[in-house]
Amino acid sequence: MPGWVPRLLVMVFGSIIGLWAAFHVLSRLRGLLVLVAISLFLSIALEPGVNYLAKRGWRRGLATGVMFLGMLTLIGLFIGLMVPLIVNQTIKLVDKIPSYVEQLSDVAARLGIDFSGQRLSEAVANLGTDLQGIAADVAGSVFGVGTALLGTLLQLMTIGLFTFYMTAEGPRLRRSVLSVLPPARQREVLRIIDIAIDKTGGYFYSRTLLALFAAALAWAAFTIIGVPFALALALWLGILSQFIPVVGTYLGGVLPLLIALLESPPKAIAVAVYVVVYQQLENYLLAPKITHHTMSLHPALSFGAAIAGATLMGVPGALMALPVAATIQAFVSTYIERHEVVDSPLTQEDDRGKAHAETQAAGDG
Numbered sequence: 001m002p003g004w005v006p007r008l009l010v011m012v013f014g015s016i017i018g019l020w021a022a023f024h025v026l027s028r029l030r031g032l033l034v035l036v037a038i039s040l041f042l043s044i045a046l047e048p049g050v051n052y053l054a055k056r057g058w059r060r061g062l063a064t065g066v067m068f069l070g071m072l073t074l075i076g077l078f079i080g081l082m083v084p085l086i087v088n089q090t091i092k093l094v095d096k097i098p099s100y101v102e103q104l105s106d107v108a109a110r111l112g113i114d115f116s117g118q119r120l121s122e123a124v125a126n127l128g129t130d131l132q133g134i135a136a137d138v139a140g141s142v143f144g145v146g147t148a149l150l151g152t153l154l155q156l157m158t159i160g161l162f163t164f165y166m167t168a169e170g171p172r173l174r175r176s177v178l179s180v181l182p183p184a185r186q187r188e189v190l191r192i193i194d195i196a197i198d199k200t201g202g203y204f205y206s207r208t209l210l211a212l213f214a215a216a217l218a219w220a221a222f223t224i225i226g227v228p229f230a231l232a233l234a235l236w237l238g239i240l241s242q243f244i245p246v247v248g249t250y251l252g253g254v255l256p257l258l259i260a261l262l263e264s265p266p267k268a269i270a271v272a273v274y275v276v277v278y279q280q281l282e283n284y285l286l287a288p289k290i291t292h293h294t295m296s297l298h299p300a301l302s303f304g305a306a307i308a309g310a311t312l313m314g315v316p317g318a319l320m321a322l323p324v325a326a327t328i329q330a331f332v333s334t335y336i337e338r339h340e341v342v343d344s345p346l347t348q349e350d351d352r353g354k355a356h357a358e359t360q361a362a363g364d365g
Contacts, residue, residue, distance in 0.1 A: 039163040039166055047167065211238040225274070
């Protein structure tokens, strides 16, 4: 047997054992790695604002704290507005359940279905569920919800700590990483970091600006229509419309539509009309002017990236997918040599397609 065969076998078995051990370690640390990835994304998103304050004489720690305080204030305002909305509308829905049951009973009677109160009482009695079992189930559910809330709170605190450290100590961390690389590799890594900060920061701030504008416009529209809790619903619509690609506006419009439907059908119709009109206004007038210098992705690519991110990391992955895809697109485009395309009926574009291609090229540049 040649002497290199035993060494090759040892290397193969060693590699298999190493990969197996690495897989199990990474699977155990998956939760922590997701938290670190979210923190890194938030740190990159906050980097342009912190750099802006740092260039004007602010210490990075203080600038990071101010950015954090502003972000927490917005989140607290949103939660403070949404909680009364949920409680109030739930109470109103419970109060209207008897009238809904009565209407449903009338409809069922017309169809020849016995839906009377006595019939409902008999159905409930036949369930055979004792109160002790119900109490045990409720107690278990409450305990599970409390445990989940505590775990979520700990995760949020961990993300906040990592994000603050990565942002405040960003230059020092980057110097530590770059110090182990030769100068040529350092320039490439710095270029990737610069593209990531530009795309992620541009995405975050442009979407935040669009969300504030959408919320202000929706607040005015809901107030005119007469929908209760107009400000909370407007913030809900503004956030979902900007941070969920393609279908965010329609998903955000479901809650205002349901709340308006509890008031009256005409108000619900007015809300639906507003959501459709605003979506067209944003697609053709607002978004191109605000985002063409920050990030340009085809809607199909945006939707596919969001689905891939959600599959890998859930909701955080869906939110991070767009800037990550834009960073990859911008980085790859700098290394791809493009040539003039030959004339063919299969490659002809209309004026709108040419304008989109020019805008995308400007965004990648």
